[in-house]
Amino acid sequence: MTQTNTLEQLDFAQNNLEKHSVNIHKFGGSSLATPECLERVVSIICRHCQLNDIIVVSANGKTTDLLLSLQQLALSGEPLDTSLALLSEQQTALIYALLNAENAGRLAGEFEQDLNRLVAWLAEDPAVFESDILALGEIWSARLLSALLNERICASYYLDARDFLVIDNPRDCRVDNPVSKANLQNCRRGQKLAVITGFICKDHAGNSCTLGRNGSDYSATIFASLLSAKNVTLWTDVDGIYSADPRVVPSARKLHRLPNAVARELGRLGNPVLHKKTLQPLTGSIGGAASHLHVASSFDVQAAATEIGEFGQIARQELSVTHLNDLLLVTCEALQGDVLADIVAEFSPVYSDQKSGQLVILASQQKALTDALAVLGAQLTVTPVSLIAAVGYQVALRLDIYGRFKRALKNDRVLRFFNSEEQHSIIALLPQETTPELLNKVHHEIVKDARHIGLVVAGLGNIGQRFLELLPGQLSRIPALENVHLVGLVSSKKALIQPDGLEVNSALADFSAQATDYTNGELLDWLKHHPYDEMILVDITPSEAFSRLYGEFFDLGIHVIGANKWAASAGTDIYHELKNKAGKSGSLWLGNTTVGAGLPVNYALDDLLGSGDQITEISGVFSGTLSWLFEHYDAQKPFSVLLKEALAQGITEPDPREDLSGRDVQRKLLILARAAGFELSLEDINCQNLVPESLQELGTEAFLQQAAGLDAYFLQQYQQANEKNACIRYIARFSSQQGKVKAGVSLELLAVEHAFANLTPCDNIFQIKSHWYQDNPLIIRGPGAGRDVTAGGLHSDLVTACRQLVNKQHQVTLKGIN
Structure with a gap:
């Protein structure tokens, strides 16, 4: 439902609202128990309802229990005064706490008339009038909520379901569909929001009947059937249906999507949320439409609901x-x-x-x-x-x-x-x-092993494609990935999202054939309502704009695996905000491939810090491109010629100045310094740009045409090094000594026997000094770029994330417990 269709947007044309399909929202007794609860309900209605939707209500709090106890007292001939006084006190307290003086006085007068009627029924024949007595709770609840909506939000009216809902007999509660549907159409009023009593109905003789305890859920789905409603939402005190009663089994996990047949079986066998008859109207047994049922918490509106309907194979594994x-x-x-x-x-x-x-x-x-x-x-x-x-x-x-x-x-x-x-x-x-x-x-x-993890891959370039090529094999042989499901592919302009899972072997072909344009808002909206226990997004884009979505991903509890360096090297305030958001929501943020492709540099730093060590220096060759260039450069050919050869082989960025500027190395050093526990920003790292100022502002083609302007500088640097039996390498260095931090990236002269001087072209090397590795530094060396190693590094992060998530427990939002 779009925001413009909710009651927050009452300036939207009313006739347009009437064209939208009807949705049913049912609120249980615990959701209506106190003034604070009713305030929440009003807010939910304002945000989630259209003017032509139907609101179904149970009796407030424990009102039905109190009415039943009054009936039992009357049957046994015991005094009623104390219970009647308690009932009157509870109802009038709700009325005066919520409504203005004029409306409260009117409702209190109507309640007083009902109370007199109740006393008469209890005195005359409490057994004969049982259904009339119990129906009062729903009448009071509907009348109060409708008055509150009229006063606060929009035009509203309440309906006594006995005015239209006809059943064959109280034992079977079979609905007379044609009669009830016609009656309901006659009762509805245009341009007003209807609040209807749950639980109660009448038989063909006009006698009051009830649908059984917890029958308001059944009422909601009956109304959905009569009106061909698109969705039914049961707003209750728990945020969905769980794999066991969470009050008894603390490790119970939410079932995000349930097939209708499974939900019916759960209701039949005692699930505490599902009434056994609730699903009947939605599955055609009394002529119902193909509606979906949602179970949501009115106490935690942000929590994802459980949805019941017809789904594919993944939901069938629950x-x-x-x-x-x-x-x-x-x-x-x-x-x-x-x-x-x-x-x-x-x-x-x-x-x-x-x-x-x-x-x-x-x-x-x-x-x-x-x-x-x-x-x-x-x-x-x-x-x-x-x-x-x-x-x-x-x-x-x-x-x-x-x-x-x-x-x-x-x-x-x-x-x-x-x-x-x-x-x-x-x-x-x-x-x-x-x-x-x-x-x-x-x-x-x-x-124990039924936890489902959704996977969305953003960025379908060279590395993204290789990641997807490796995925089928990984899913089949890595136990930690057993319940991982590829559900989305995202490029810069198009997306293919399939909640029931994409076929991993044909995902790229399916993307080419089926992907559609998307906006960031649409992507976030889908992620907000995803039907999985956990959702992991793998960001293989180079996009700074896409990295700006990380904060919203973390707000939604989405886990991010990023090869994208922008977020991890963002400004200090932004970086800390992202870390705080991830920590608050419990989101994992893994980015080993931001530096060194698949090399375990971040893992090594994490392990040292987690073990109690302290990092004092980080240095090395962090750019595969610059590693290749300076390992090959011997002054036998101009540097510009070598650069163009590297460009032709795909070793450099399309604009080689991206590599020569040093900015990429600068960002990598910042990421590692932060991973080592230091407060640092990009401005704290000196960066030598190897491109002369005269070539920095040109277009790419113009730069390549004038690239010979690089040659004199590099020839000079090479000759100076050669004279000293040294070589030139582009080095990143960070150190922290006695509280003083020094960081920079620049071209350096190194002895030919130096560890950084003899690398396989494109290799990276990382030297880490710490309290434990001071005299003999830890060195990690290997390919620092390449589609295979980078895709492999992303898969390493994915396995790490899934192993951490397998035992993660979510807090159950259950009134009275949490």
Whole structure:
């Protein structure tokens, strides 16, 4: 949804708003519990809703529990005064805390009328009026939120769902679609935002009914079906659906995308977020449209939601563990044929088996089942049981998972293992409760390697192409990359983003055929909503402009592997800001290939510092181009001729002055000095530009035509060196002695036996002195450029990042815990 379609932009033409597809936003009781919670909800609606969307609400906080307790008190003949006073106090406190005096007075008057009606129902027949009593919570919630929106944001009205939603009977809650749809169309008002009660409805006789506890989620998806809504968002107190109940399993990981069938199975088997009927309207079972369901936290709007819908193979690899206690294993000879079919249709048991005459039901269903079988004169036995299940797409057909599930339970009593009908779960029936310890043990065995990492590659030049050529082999043989998925390719102008993953063997060809123009804003928006546990962006561009996006990448928790030197050598303030952002969000920022291609220079510095050593000097030949030039230059041919030969071989930059200026070496020395723990800026490093001022401002072609202007200087330098039995090399030097820092890059005369004097052309050499390596410095030498070694260095960083991320845990945003 674009920003111009939200309620923050009410000056947008209203008739245009009406053309957009409807979205449903449902807010649960915990999201509406206090004035602070309601303020957050108003902010969410303002930022995420269109005028023609539907807001669905539960009762505020624990209002439904309080109404139910009042009904129970009335049934038992106990006094109601204390509970009624508490109910009145809670509701009026919300009203007066949020609304202006005029609106608060009006709503308080309407609430007082409802309270009188409630007292009358409780006195007359609390059992008959149960649904009317429980419906009051949603009415109060919808009325208050609508009044708040009218006062703060936009024109709004509230709807009692009983005015349009008709079901066949309270037991099955099957919706009469044609009647309900027509009723809803008649109830809606143009140019106003609708707030509708969840949980409640009516039957064909006009009697109030409810959709069961937690039925407001079901209401939201019913309304989505009736209106062919594009998306349904359930705003709750947890930021998504997890691989286990995060209140019990601290290592549970968020499931970013779930196939519909898997989500239905999770709801059936006790997932604490998903109501078992919620998905029915979205999957066509009552005529629903192809909507996607999102589970998001109203307490942490920035956290990525879990999305439920139809996805590709990556989402189908997700695994989770769920459990249910308070179950009963019922054995009865009458549970055969039509009798069993009728019982299954009425009670939706977790498990049924005609051969053994058994089924598993919720303990709360025992009386109703006993009554149903008593009519047949059947005897039954009941055994308390629990279940624990591994859930995932076709998980029962995955022998490795099946084996791990059974091994995790090998020391526990298991009555039987069985699979769900659609093979989306493996279930163990236990004669004892499923304990938190057992749930954590099984979760560890099943979900331990299911963490998914998305990979976006920016920069598809020579090195980027080689990186991608190496990727299939790396993914197949490096265990740390097992769950890495290439999901995006980005060039300077075009991008190909595929959330379900690109085929790595044909990624470049697919990019050529399918990539489209993009803006940085579009790229950031996709990264903001990516469906992975972690996202790594590999920046192989030379672009300073692209490096300016790093701060926003880090704000989104994106990890960056960069061969791009611009960010790591940026101004001191910018550099520290980037480091702080990366640290705050937990983003990794690896850049070993910014200096020395694939040579482990940064790794060596990190290791020394991490081990307690202190760096005192860094020096060497940091430019593969300048290394080649000065290893070959012997004054037998003019320097300008040698330079053009290097250009023709692709050794120099397209404009060789980029190499001769020393700026690249200067930046590399800055990066290494910072990696060694020193506060330094580019201006602190003296840089000798090897290009005369007379040639610096020319165009590239003009420079090449006048390149002979370089020859006299280099000939002179060579001759002076030769006279001293020395050679010339372009050297970077940094030192820190007694608190004084000295840094510079320049052409130097070196003894022919010096370590920097005899390199293989294009090699880099790095000499590191430290407290541990003072008399005998550490030297790292090897190719400092080249597509293979640079691509290899990037893959080294990728493996390092994935190994660090494999055990990373995200904080679960759960009200009452965090």
